[in-house]
Amino acid sequence: MxxxxxxxxxxxxxxxxxxxxxxxxxxxxxxxxxxxxxxxxxxxxxxxxxxxxxxxxxxxxxxxxxxxxxxxxxxxxxxxxxxxxxxxxxxxxxxxxxxxxxxxxxxxxxxxxxDRLAQTVPDTDRAATALLRAGGYGPLVTEWLLEIALPGEPEVPDPPAGITVRPFRQGDEQAAYQLTEDAFDEWQPRRKTYEEWARRTVERAAFLPAASPLAFAGDQLIGAVLSLDVPGNDEGYVERVAVRRDHRDRGIARTLLREAFRSFHRLGRPACTLWTHSGTGALPLYERLGMTVRRSSTVYGKALGTD
Incomplete structure (x- = not known):
């Protein structure tokens, strides 16, 4: 041991x-x-x-x-x-x-x-940043916590022709796992198993199906927003956003996010937040939706030698 x-x-x-x-x-x-x-x-x-x-x-x-x-x-x-x-x-x-x-x-x-180790540190935590830099860690990517105020009910655009949207329901778990992991494969270091993915998303007590809209082309899941209702926090939170590669740039993510924002507004949430990072290239999409940066963090990494 x-x-x-x-x-x-x-x-x-x-x-x-x-x-x-x-x-x-x-x-x-x-x-x-x-x-x-x-x-x-x-x-x-x-x-x-x-x-x-x-x-x-x-x-x-x-x-x-x-x-x-x-x-x-x-x-x-x-x-x-x-x-x-x-x-x-x-x-x-x-x-x-x-x-x-x-x-x-x-x-x-x-x-x-x-052979490597990485840790995420808020950019306002100067002591932790200094400790990591002194220990040989360097910046890898920037992460942003984005927010949008929900003073009124957001307008939700109609989905593109041939696309239907409905809330997440029991039985969608495996399809949502496949879709989101396929989308995240483009930048994440490794693919999660279903068990790990579920523990972080749909099996959490905070998972909120009513604010987790899904998009379908026929019977194929091609887009998903998975949301959480975090206890002790009066804001909505979007945990995952994914659209299948062959259906991107059609406004599907915008429709799903607006649907999630509307759901949170109807639940009385004054705002909604989500995290993204520089590896995804998604920041401009969120900014076009009216989201702004609340704060940022940096992922620091280091190659590990032998003890």
């Missing part, structure tokens, strides 16, 4: 692997970090639970939860393949926990056979 003790853990802290029973405590830690950076929490509790239960993740090896002397969560690390997450509670920052967790993440990734 790999040694879970990170090098350089400051005195007074102890660590152990996380379990699914820790999801609420980890969410509280992440929410505290987001509140300090952005003024409010943004990550849903069910996202943490879903990530701890992803197929192939071995929490006893791939997670690390750091506690302070009172037993409260002070830091958290998560590694899966070439991706890592590191969070340090604002009350415990500046003490070396971030560096210790980052070193642990790199060591764990090497043990698991990964």
């Amino acid at each position: 790999p040694d879970l003790r990170p090098q350089g853990l400051p005195p007074g802290y102890r660590c152990r692997s996380a379990t699914t029973a820790d999801a609420a405590a980890i969410h509280g830690l992440v929410a505290a970090c987001e509140r300090a950076l952005h003024g409010r929490p943004e990550t849903a509790a069910d996202r943490i639970a879903a990530e701890l239960a992803l197929p192939g993740l071995r929490p006893e090896y791939d997670t690390l939860l750091v506690h302070d002397g009172t037993g409260g969560p002070a830091g958290y690390g998560w590694v899966r393949g070439r991706r890592a997450r590191v969070h340090v509670h604002p009350a415990h920052q500046g003490r070396g926990l971030g560096g210790a967790l980052l070193a642990w993440a790199e060591s764990r990734a090497r043990q698991a056979g990964s």
Whole structure:
């Protein structure tokens, strides 16, 4: 079993692997970090639970939860393949926990056979950015959180001729998986299994079929918007947008997004948000729909040598 003790853990802290029973405590830690950076929490509790239960993740090896002397969560690390997450509670920052967790993440990734590691950091988090850059990480892509206000009911254009639109319903899962993974294959580093994809989308408690419109050409699914109703957040959130390649540039994505916006407006949501990044080339589409950038993050990556 790999040694879970990170090098350089400051005195007074102890660590152990996380379990699914820790999801609420980890969410509280992440929410505290987001509140300090952005003024409010943004990550849903069910996202943490879903990530701890992803197929192939071995929490006893791939997670690390750091506690302070009172037993409260002070830091958290998560590694899966070439991706890592590191969070340090604002009350415990500046003490070396971030560096210790980052070193642990790199060591764990090497043990698991990964030759690279990447982490996403908000551009407003200057301390984390400096830590990564000092550790040899360089920027890979930019991510943007986009928003649109919904003061009135959005107009929804008619779909193109031959295309029908309806909300997501039970039985659409496999077709939606195939469509979205085919679309994301153009830029994502690896294709997700159905089990992993479902845990991140349609099996989440926050998944909202009523605001997840699908587009069909005959009986073939050719477009999808998958949305979440995140507890504790009064805004709508679009998790996935995909249109089959041979049906792009026909206004299908615009129609589906407008349909999702209208659904969120009818649910009383004052705004809707979604993430996109520079690898997709989709930013101009969202800007034409009236969405604007609320904030940005950068994905930093590093080639891993041997310990």
